[in-house]
Amino acid sequence: MPELPEVEVTRFRIEPFLVGRRLGAVRTTSASYVFLTKPAALRSRLRGRAVTALGRHGKYLVAALDDGRRLVIHLGMTGQLFSAAATSVRLLSASTRQALAPEEQRCFRPDVHTHLRLAFEDRGPEVYFRDVRKFGKLLLLDPGETTPRLERLGPDALSVRGDLLFEASRKRAVSIKQILLDQSLVAGVGNIYADEALFLSGIRPGRRAARMTRRECDRLADAVVRVLRRSIETGGSSIRDYVAPDGNDGAYQLERHVYARAGKPCFSCGGPIRKRVIAQRGTHYCPACQR
Numbered sequence: 580m581p582e583l584p585e586v587e588v589t590r591f592r593i594e595p596f597l598v599g600r601r602l603g604a605v606r607t608t609s610a611s612y613v614f615l616t617k618p619a620a621l622r623s624r625l626r627g628r629a630v631t632a633l634g635r636h637g638k639y640l641v642a643a644l645d646d647g648r649r650l651v652i653h654l655g656m657t658g659q660l661f662s663a664a665a666t667s668v669r670l671l672s673a674s675t676r677q678a679l680a681p682e683e684q685r686c687f688r689p690d691v692h693t694h695l696r697l698a699f700e701d702r703g704p705e706v707y708f709r710d711v712r713k714f715g716k717l718l719l720l721d722p723g724e725t726t727p728r729l730e731r732l733g734p735d736a737l738s739v740r741g742d743l744l745f746e747a748s749r750k751r752a753v754s755i756k757q758i759l760l761d762q763s764l765v766a767g768v769g770n771i772y773a774d775e776a777l778f779l780s781g782i783r784p785g786r787r788a789a790r791m792t793r794r795e796c797d798r799l800a801d802a803v804v805r806v807l808r809r810s811i812e813t814g815g816s817s818i819r820d821y822v823a824p825d826g827n828d829g830a831y832q833l834e835r836h837v838y839a840r841a842g843k844p845c846f847s848c849g850g851p852i853r854k855r856v857i858a859q860r861g862t863h864y865c866p867a868c869q870r
């Protein structure tokens with residue numbers, strides 16, 4: 580599933596193909612749970628509008644339009660937002676790719692999974708939203724309209740600070756990992772990044788949040804930002820179906836210290852990385868390096 584770094588990588592790669600361009604024809608697939616706004620309404624309201632900005636909050640992308648409306652996009656599990664100018668056969672799953680003839684493998688053609696096709700008045704490359712498993716979402720907000728999907732989110736994880744984690748953990752009888760994964764406190768920290776940040780800050784994921792000191796909260800907030808930034812720099816993780824809009828696999832998995840390394844030696848102390856369920860998630864940590 581795309582996590583915050585992958586969504587941010589998507590944002591800055593697709594931004595030049597969206598911002599400043601005026602939409603021409605808009606095509607969609609038929610109504611499905613991808614469409615929180617009806618496909619017909621999306622087609623008629625988007626046409627002729629210019630995209631003025633592409634922002635991100637947690638794992639939501641928000642495209643601002645020149646009429647004050649906002650198009651909210653969530654990539655779900657397998658959603659991809661990419662330009663026809665930067666497509667690659669690697670956008671397709673391995674099985675799909677193998678089913679294609681060699682000449683078909685050279686460029687992407689919109690298929691039944693391409694739920695939104697944006698053409699532009701400049702007749703330049705189209706932009707596609709494609710989602711095989713359809714857990715992604717498309718929602719068009721009227722000027723001034725809000726949605727609980729965005730409203731209920733805490734500050735974006737890239738701006739998290741120690742004082743926020745400290746305050747949030749005071750009255751909670753939960754683990755610090757639970758705090759990190761609570762999207763209403765911090766938006767966009769997923770399981771991998773929570774485990775990695777806790778390792779880098781030397782804190783056990785199962786530690787009771789209320790026992791965290793202010794100094795530890797500062798260290799943890801720094802680690803969250805560091806691990807997310809590093810992942811963004813390296814192009815986002817590549818997790819099964821996720822491939823960046825230009826077809827490049829990310830490389831973050833090469834740098835993982837604990838995630839998906841159960842039983843393997845810790846890079847710091849050599850002891851085995853342990854895995855257990857914390858905050859309802861498979862959690863990886865080093866019992867010697869994390870306290």
Ligand SMILES: [Zn+2]
Pocket residue numbers: 845846847848849850865866867868869
């Ligand atoms: Zn260790």
